[in-house]
Amino acid sequence: MPQTITEKILAAHSGNDSVSPGQLIEASVDLAFGNDITAPIAIERFKEAGIGKVFDRDKVLIIPDHFTPNKDIKTAEQTKMMREFAKEQGLTNYFEVGRIGIEHVFIHEQGFALPGMVIVGADSHTCTYGALGAFSTGVGSTDLAAAMALGKLWFKVPESMLFNFSGKLQEYVYGKDLVLYTIGQIGVSGALYRAMEFTGSTIAELSMDSRFSICNMAIEAGGKSGIIAPDKKTEEYVKGVTDKPYKVYSSDKDAEYVEKIDYDASKIEPQVAFPSLPENSKPISEVGNIEIDQAVIGSCTNGRMEDMRTAAAIFRGKKLHPNVRCVILPGTQQIYLQCIEEGIAKILVEAGCSFSTPTCGPCLGGHMGVLAAGEKAISTTNRNFVGRMGDPKSEVYLSNPAVAAASAIAGKIIPPKELK
Helix, strand or coil, rough: CCCCCCHHHHHHHCCCCCCCCCEEEECCCCEEECCCCHHHHHHHHHHHHCCCCCCCCCCCCCCCCCCCCCCCHHHHHHHHHHHHHHHHHCCCCCCCCCCCCCCCHHHCCCCCCCCCEEEEEEEEHHHHEEEEEEEEEEECCHHHHHHHHHHHEEEEEEEEEEEEHHHHHHHCCCHHHHHHHHHHHHHHCCCEEEEEEEEEHHHHCHHHHHHHHHHHHHHCCCCCCCEECCCCCCCHHHHHCCCCCCCCCCCCCCCCEEEEEEEEECCCCCCECCCCCCCEEHHHCCCCCCCCCEEEEHHHHCCCHHHHHHHHHHCCCCCCCCCCCCEEEECCCHHHHHHHHHHHHHHCCCCCCECCCCCCCCCCCCCCCCCCCCCEEEEEECCCCCCEEECCCCEEEEECCHHHHHHHHCCCCCCHHHHC
16 A cells, blocks of 8 residues: 555554554654643643653653743743653753753754654644654643653544645745745645645755754644655764664655645745734745844754854844844754854854844743834744734744845845845
């Protein structure tokens, strides 16, 4: 029976020769994790159930990243709970602020996520690891508690959608633009509980950092997961971060998809998603005159080295607009250090940017860059819902790092080429 990559992974993890969309299965989990918002709830449910030990102390990760460094007493108590639970359970993978970063950058950077895995995290952007060819999806805190205890969960096998991109990308177009364009075309419910599989000559040419950005935002189209079949780039990346064994899966040529969509990537401009949904994407040429108060460059979507280098190339020798503040969020401490070593941090700080310890803070309106009423921000994050980054009367426009950096310099949203 022909199978998609997603179906093959779920079949292998549930002891089946094959699975079909809509089928309920019990699948083993290779990695389960939570952050400082979701893990405390999972820990409470875990203890209420009277469970003594996690199923595997090497496969459960507890990662403080949303309100780190702790912004107040409540968040300090949350991370204290996580720290104590990790110690009680003897977890091998608990990392404190200063030794970690944003979960969806840190986890693959450190080689925890691998091709062919089933990965669950109590955070919606867990779909990021599909870029490695894993089935990776977000779950609720109660499900995380079950996964931590049992090492397996129930799943309904999702239908798969195939997105085929062909053509050479225009200048200043990255993976972020491809996924914003896709969401703009199908809507925020266009892939509801479906596996979004990305393929084609354009995807093959993308860097791994751009692929992570694409899969990261599958949830913004309602997707259960995003996935890209592993290729030589994937395997080179994995070999660069770990020597752990893994298994590569790919879709059969005659696998069935609920929908197949072809895009000519050469016609896609840098995208800007207008408030207050990611589906409100427009090509940069149609944005108009929108002045901004803040720019945010980083997050689990665009906080990788490609993003830092892109921003630095735009900012080099230039200054922030006097009416704009810019927050830079490297995804991990390792990326932070590399930014220092490559001179990127110097370029960005000299331009007037605030260079932050890795944190999710501004993305969810938690701290380190909250917006006031009436303020507008251009952001490389993944969501621009009402009140997402602060006051409900503020506005967030989503873009790639090049657009965000150029806009921070100009004081309004512009194409990067206008700075040349």
